[in-house]
Amino acid sequence: MNWIGKPLTRVDGRAKVTGAARYAADFNQPGQLYAVIVSATVGLGRIKEIESGEVERMPGVVALITHRNAEKLPYLPHKGVIDPAAGERLHVLQDEEVHFYGQPVAIVVADSLDHAERAAAALRITYAARQPLVDLSDEEVQPIVPDAGRTLADRARGDADAAVAGAPVRIDEVYEIARENHNPMEPHATIAAWDGDRLTLWSKSQYLVNEQAEIAAVFGLPTENVEVVCPFIGGAFGSSLRTWPHVTLAALAARQVGRPVKLALTRKQMFFTTGHRPRTHQRIALGATEDGKLQGIIHEGTGETSRYEQFIEALTAVTDYLYSCPNVRTRYRLAQLDTGTPNHMRGPGEASGIFALESALDELSYKLGMNPVELRRRNEPRLDEAEGKPFSSRSLIQCYDMAGERFGWSRRTPEPRSMRDGRLLIGMGAATATYPAFHAPARARVRLLPDGSAEVEAAASDMGPGTYTSMTQVAAEFLGLPLDRVRFRLGKSVYPQTPSHGGSWTMASVGSAIRVACAEAQAQAARLAVSDNGSPFFEASADDLEWVEDRLVRRGEAAQGLSYRELVARSGAPVEAEGSAQRDPEVAEKYSMHSFGAVFAEVAIDPDVGTIRVRRLVGAYGIGRVVNPLLARSQCTGGMIGGIGMALMERTVLDRRDGRPVNAHMADYLMPVNLDIPRLEAYFVDEVDPVVNPLGVKGLGEIALVGTAPAIANAVFHATGKRVRALPIHIEDVLTA
The missing domain is CATH 3.30.365.10 (Aldehyde oxidase/xanthine dehydrogenase, molybdopterin binding domain)
Known part of the structure; x- marks a missing residue:
């Protein structure tokens, strides 16, 4: 019975559409209480005074837990593969220090959610506040070399600086990506219940065994004494990979009051304590011959992190292997800020890094007077030049051929502002997508x-x-x-x-x-x-x-x-x-393993008011064996929609005075909705790769987002002739005098 490769509908679809699927907050327990977090209203400092008496006497309040009466937890060492390798996670309610705006500083437990919310809103806390540093571009920021992954912080082959300086055609520009928050439909929630020294957590988690190990370490328990249950997740995009402080707080509160406790974060709180895509600054310098052969690439990037942990991502990794070039230098640094720790967000690192690289390559193509796809074709490598290894499979050119034909790339006229639909400016852009084939x-x-x-x-x-x-x-x-x-x-x-x-x-x-x-x-x-x-x-x-x-x-x-x-x-x-x-380690040493794709975008821009609308996105991907084409296309179109948000909408803005996210709600944090979603097409090249694993499959969830934002940004330039190097692209960025 050949089931692999068939476009079957979801076996859990009926449960989801009928409401039978149970998410973390649905596992209500007998005798359950409700907890609400009180978040810090300063960006840095310490707690001076907590006026708790009135709140503790409010209707329905069972407990008010702060650093003054919270159980002192052992916080034994634990580093899951997803956790920052350097630094120490936040020890919640263990002292009076405030490290970032929105940090949990108290928790109210009551007999109903309404009573808990009222009491939490009434709690008055006085702080000794200090000025936080929250802006990556602030002059006080002194980027550091990450303690973990030092070998990847600075990589080089050849002499990239000399090659770029001596190349007949050069590009040297700076690119920026705003801080983003994940914002899945389902908020984070945990229900905690103790039975003696055994703890059960019904908790939204993308990494159950790590949450089990993390909470066991926090409370000093044997790992087998903690059980985590999470049969369904209503979207996450990486926000539930780590075990965040609210999980600890739910368990702490449940043990302190001796009853099950339910804790669900508000949308606003999800902007504080469940991570974010870090804001990044990147410099790309390219040097090429007049016929488009790359001679030198320089990629320098800085990403934000918290002061208490060092979050690192693969910001410059793609540049090492994506194109053939004898001289390449990459540098990666961290800016330590008074914010919560960033987190992996769909396409982490690669999505940000490839925006800069693919935008710069597009700029180079116009300077050369060359078709952007042809420029990529001329620099297609035979092997991974950073590692000196053959690719287990690499179908990038086939992806460009397939997607370009279906998109109608040949109908594009090369000059910026040369294509119109009535009064609207039409632009077409392309970009490469790639992501490691992890195992x-x-x-x-x-x-x-x-x-x-x-x-x-x-x-x-x-x-x-x-x-x-x-x-x-x-x-x-x-x-x-x-x-x-x-x-x-x-x-x-x-x-x-x-x-x-x-x-x-x-x-x-x-x-x-x-x-x-x-x-x-x-x-x-x-x-x-x-x-x-x-x-x-x-x-x-x-x-x-x-x-x-x-x-x-x-x-x-x-x-x-x-x-x-x-x-x-x-x-x-x-x-x-x-x-x-x-994976066989000997095989892993012999091959470079990645998924590849090509994304084409068409935009329409009103020249009078600057509104940007994505009309079409077409992507083709080489991902090895496709287990379910229907689900795979859904993953790709979902990634494309996330890429639209990254390119044109999503940005979390912090108030520099206190680090407060000023748009921590769905009214001002913009994301694509139905009317923003254009015609989306995803295709898969016939790629066989027996090396990556016995199934011959590669990863798919990240790659579709990775190439979308630069394809849109390149289309915006083609439509307007104005190069925007910061995401998201705003109306005012494309308005001309």
Whole structure:
């Protein structure tokens, strides 16, 4: 039964549209109380006084917890793969210090949400405030070399400075990307309940096993004493990869009051304490021959981080390998600010870095008088020149060919402001997309049941890309079962451990583990058959047996055999097996592994008022084997929509006086809505890559966002002749005198 590659609808779709799907805040517990966080109203300083008496006497209030009466937690060392390697996470309610605006400084627990909100609003706190530093461009900012990843902070081959300086054609410009917040539909929420020294958390998490380990470390518990449950996520985009302070606060409050506690963040609070895409400043300098061959590339970038942790991302990584160039120098620095720690946001690092690189390359193409796609074609590398390794597969030119043909790139006239639709200026732009084909160790469990069906379990998450469906397809494929005979379960930390649901590695990692677990379950069932003296396969050699769909048969005798139902019935108990998968380190050393794509954008701009509308986006991607084309296209169009927001709308603005986000609500933090979404098309080249993993799949969730913003920015230049080097692009940026 060939399920991989079929565009199947979501197996969890009915549960979602009927309301049967339960999200973190839906797991209400008997006797539950409600908690509301009180956030700091200064950007830096310490708490001087808390006027708690009146609040504690308000109706329904059960507890007011501050640093003065909160349990002192051990905060044992813990660094998950997603956590900043340098620095120490925020120790919430452990002292009077305030590190950033919006930091949790108290929590009110009451018998209803209304009572908790009223009491939290009434709490008066006096601070000894100091002036925070929150602007990346402030003269006081002194960027530092990150403590972690120092080898990636400065990389070079050849002499890029000399090559750029001596090149006949040069570009040297600065690009900026605003701070962004994730803003998924579902706010962060946690329900915490203790049973003695055992804790259960119903919590929105993209990384259940890390949340389990983090909270166990915070409270000094054995890891097995913490269980995290999260079967559904209403969008996250990376915001739920880390375990944020509200999870600790829910658990702390529940233990302090001796009852389950529910804590849900407000939309405003999600601008404070659940991370953000860091604001970045980047310099790109390119030197090329007159026929467009790159001679030198310089890419210098600075990203913001908090003072107590060092958040690093792959801001300059793409530049090392994307194009052929003998002289390349990259530099990455951090600006330590009085803000909360940034976090991974869809396409982290690559989305920001490639905007600068692809914008600069577009600028170079106009200076050369060359088609922007042709310039990229002339600098296509034969191998990863940074690592000296061949690519496991690289279909970038095929992506440009496919997407360009469907987009109609040949109809573009090269001169800026040369295309119109009536009075509207029309622009066309293109950009490259890429993202690493990551893989991480993962485990999965398969259970063959007496009714002939199978259960599959893994501690993964599903924030919307269709994990339930795609993993069901993988299991059904390798077990040879109809799709409706496989039930895939995720969202519990007690299931076999998996990596985070982020970084575009879920299918590669978890899917590969499920493949192994399916094979092990079949092998175990076969061993039972050959050891059962009542079985037709008693004492048969394993080499003489094979599986044909869901039946164990002798080779060449497919008409006879035993089904899963019969095998399990004979054994008297379900057949259960686990499997694990990880990338062969020797293979990883031999190849450079990435997904690639090409994105084309068309914009229409009103020359009188400067309004910008994206009319079309067409992308083609080389992502290896496509498990479900329907879900894959959905991932791509979703990424494109995020790219529209990045290019034209999304920006979190901080008040320099106190670090307060002045637009921490959906009225002023703009994101694409239905009327902003144009015609979106996503295609996939036929790419075979047996090296990346046994399934031959590459990551997809990040790449579609990565190339979209620069394609739109390049289209804006083509339409107007005005180059905008800061995102998001505003109306006033394109208005001409």
